[in-house]
Amino acid sequence: MHVDRLREQTKAFADAVAGLDPDVQVPSCPEWSVRVLVGHIGQAHRWAAEIIRTGAPAGFPDPREARPGPDWRRWLSDGVEEMADALAKAGDGPVWTFVGPQPTSFWLRRMVNDTAVHYVDVAITAGKGYELAEDLAVDAIEEGLELLALPGAEQMKPALAELRGDGQTLRIIPEGRSGWLITRTPQGIACSRASADADVTMSGTAQDIVLVSYGRLTLGDVTVTGNRDLIVHWLEHAKL
Known part of the structure; x- marks a missing residue:
């Protein structure tokens, strides 16, 4: 960059x-x-x-x-x-x-x-329109996931401890891209570039996904398939 x-x-x-x-x-x-x-x-x-x-x-x-x-x-x-x-x-x-x-x-x-x-x-x-370049929005999503998955991230943000799990999976898919697979493990979250099925998937434009992730838009602005409660819980605890 x-x-x-x-x-x-x-x-x-x-x-x-x-x-x-x-x-x-x-x-x-x-x-x-x-x-x-x-x-x-x-x-x-x-x-x-x-x-x-x-x-x-x-x-x-x-x-x-x-x-x-x-x-x-x-x-x-x-x-x-x-x-x-x-x-x-x-x-x-x-x-x-x-x-x-x-x-x-x-x-x-x-x-x-x-x-x-x-x-x-x-x-x-x-009350003005806004637009984030697609590559910028994609990088903002990826940076957020990388920060949340780093060792010691729970010390920075204690709420992340609530995202530990026993294998629950989420996918985030910006339009035209393979997206990321997030797995909740007993040690914390793990993120990878993957196209595997997941318990819940959030998809939409990269701009809308990053703004939902940062709490500027709601889940109504993207498409959610699968276990909606899982993505709601994720968003409640993963905001940067």
Whole structure:
């Protein structure tokens, strides 16, 4: 993944937020106003840049205390360029992440996908249409599954312990792709690229699947076949 994708998603976010009342609540992030969501995006990019520069953990700043000034677009762009500079200087060596040491590209991927989902949030708030590129949406699905299946993920998100099982299976199939098979084991979840039958299957466009997975859409926006209770339980405990 190239840093241009982060520039692209941040520009889409800035375009969608333009003209919004800073104090209006974001329906899909009801605890945050537009101002706070802008603060989150700009601070997250700078926070990731600091981790990339030092390789060490850094305390995440409170987005309610962000001071982006009057030119939000410039402030957001500056955060991306700070991260781009850190990536260029650091290479792809291991740095701290919340799931253990990972290459610096972990943070680029994480920031791209986080920014993309929040672009949808502000587009919804503004009553504007939105569109995620198919390859971006597919990667966001895959990244989410990889994070949930990593050793130690339950320490990051204790609710994942509820997804242990004794062999129950789920398939996620974006249109035109083979998708993923998720197996619930006593040790946790295991994910693989597979086309085997499963107890429940969720299918639809990659964009709709990722937005359902992040709680921005509902199961009514995708097709579910098989044990619906199993996918409902998955979504309740697997949200990032």
